[in-house]
Every structure is written in structure tokens, then in C-alpha cells.
Amino acid sequence: xxxxxxxxxxxxxxxxxxxxxxxxxxxxxxxxxxxxxxxxxxxxxxxxxxxxxxxxxxxxxxxxxxxxxxxxxxxxxxxxxxxxxxxxxxxxxxxxxxxxxxxxxxxxxxxxxxxxxxxxxxxxxxxxxxxxxxxxxxxxxxxxxxxxxxxxxxxxxxxxxxxxxxxxxxxxxxxxxxxxxxxxxxxxxxxxxxxxxx
Numbered sequence: 421x422x423x424x425x426x427x428x429x430x431x432x433x434x435x436x437x438x439x440x441x442x443x444x445x446x447x448x449x450x451x452x453x454x455x456x457x458x459x460x461x462x463x464x465x466x467x468x469x470x471x472x473x474x475x476x477x478x479x480x481x482x483x484x485x486x487x488x489x490x491x492x493x494x495x496x497x498x499x500x501x502x503x504x505x506x507x508x509x510x511x512x513x514x515x516x517x518x519x520x521x522x523x524x525x526x527x528x529x530x531x532x533x534x535x536x537x538x539x540x541x542x543x544x545x546x547x548x549x550x551x552x553x554x555x556x557x558x559x560x561x562x563x564x565x566x567x568x569x570x571x572x573x574x575x576x577x578x579x580x581x582x583x584x585x586x587x588x589x590x591x592x593x594x595x596x597x598x599x600x601x602x603x604x605x606x607x608x609x610x611x612x613x614x615x616x617x618x
Contacts, residue, residue, distance in 0.1 A: 425610040432603030437480035439601075444473035448578050455571050467569045468534075471577065475531040478524055478581055481588075482506050484599065489592055499528055510591040520580035526568070527577055533565045540564065 447470035454463050479499055485506045486493040497505070500516075503524060507514070516525040540563065548555055589596055 422612060424612055427608040427610055429606040429608075430603070433601060434603070435480075435484055435599060435601045437477055437484050438599070440473055440477040440480055444470055444477050444578065447473065448574065451571060451574060464566070464569045467571070467574050468565070470574055471527065471530055471568060472534065474578060474581055475527040478503075478527060478584075481585055485510075485588060485592060485594075488594060488598075500525070506588065510588060512588070512591065519576075520583045523577040523580035524584070526573075527581075530565060530568045533568075 447466050450466050451463060451470060454460070454466070479502070482499075482502050483493075483495050486495070486502055490505060490509055495502075506512075514521045516522060589599065
């Protein structure tokens with residue numbers, strides 16, 4: 421195959437929050453569909469995946485906004501510090517103790533529980549007076565992160581993150597189209613080059 425000489429002009433804007441967000445949306449849909457059919461086998465793993473991706477999406481969105489809006493943006497800063505910086509820049513006064521921003525703090529806690537996984541060793545012995553169902557629901561063998569794996573929380577957190585994103589985009593003055601991955605490559609043929617490629 422003969423080589424050619426060309427001039428290339430490349431422009432790309434890759435915004436990873438789109439890809440992560442689409443993955444979180446996929447899992448949200450799967451959870452909704454499966455819950456509607458009472459198909460529970462493995463749904464906890466799908467909730468875990470959705471929440472992890474949602475947390476990553478939140479951070480990627482704040483990194484996008486920080487990059488676009490704040491001079492000297494420091495992507496490596498702690499997660500909540502970046503959230504606070506963007507909120508301050510855009511004049512958002514909402515508290516992490518109320519919706520929708522409460523979801524960000526809870527998602528961060530969930531993410532940290534998994535990302536910094538450590539043994540949880542407990543020994544307990546004692547008598548229990550309860551129904552069999554109540555005993556099973558006590559979850560003596562449950563991991564701490566399982567408390568987050570509830571459909572209501574997954575859907576609420578997802579909706580809250582979407583509400584935050586829409587509000588921040590509106591406040592930022594950015595067009596939603598500016599947040600989407602886009603680009604192109606343009607080649608101009610110059611001449612046939614000598615030699616063959618392998």
C-alpha cells in the first residue's frame with residue numbers, strides 16, 4: 421500500500437461525563453424494568469453499578485464545569501471541594517443537608533465505602549426475641565454499603581443529580597450542546613509519498 425502525504429486538522433472535545441451518565445442511565449432503566457417485573461436476582465449488583473457510575477458522573481460533570489468556568493481549575497482537588505468551588509462560582513447556596521445536594525454527599529459516602537474497602541469483623545452472641553422475618557431483616561451478615569442499595573434511593577439520587585446538572589448548566593450560561601462530546605478530522609491530500617507502508 422502506497423503512503424500519501426496529507427495535512428490533518430483535528431478538533432476534539434471529549435467529555436467523559438456523557439459516557440458515564442449514559443451508563444448510569446442504562447442501569448437505572450434496567451433496575452426500573454426488573455423491579456416492575458419483581459425480577460430481583462442480581463438487582464443489588466445493578467443498583468451498586470448505577471450508584472458508582474452516578475457518583476463518577478457527578479464528579480466528571482463538576483470537573484467539566486470547573487474546566488469551562490473557573491480559571492486555574494484543579495481537577496485533582498478533593499471531590500466535595502470541587503463541588504463547593506463550582507457552586508460558589510455559580511452562586512448556588514443549597515446545603516448538602518437538603519435535596520438535591522444531599523444526594524451528592526450520600527453518593528460520595530457510598531463511593532468511599534467501596535473505594536476504600538476494608539474488613540469489617542464483628543462477633544456477637546445473644547438471644548433475640550422476634551419473628552423469623554424480623555430476625556432475617558436484621559441483616560447480621562450485611563455489609564454497610566448494602567444500606568444504600570434501595571430502589572427508592574437509586575431513583576431519588578439519579579433524579580437529584582439530573583436536577584443539579586440542569587440547574588448548573590442554566591446558571592453557567594453554557595448551551596447543553598456545549599457539554600456533548602464532539603469533534604472532527606479534516607484531511608487535505610498533499611501528494612503521494614515514496615515507499616510502501618507495511
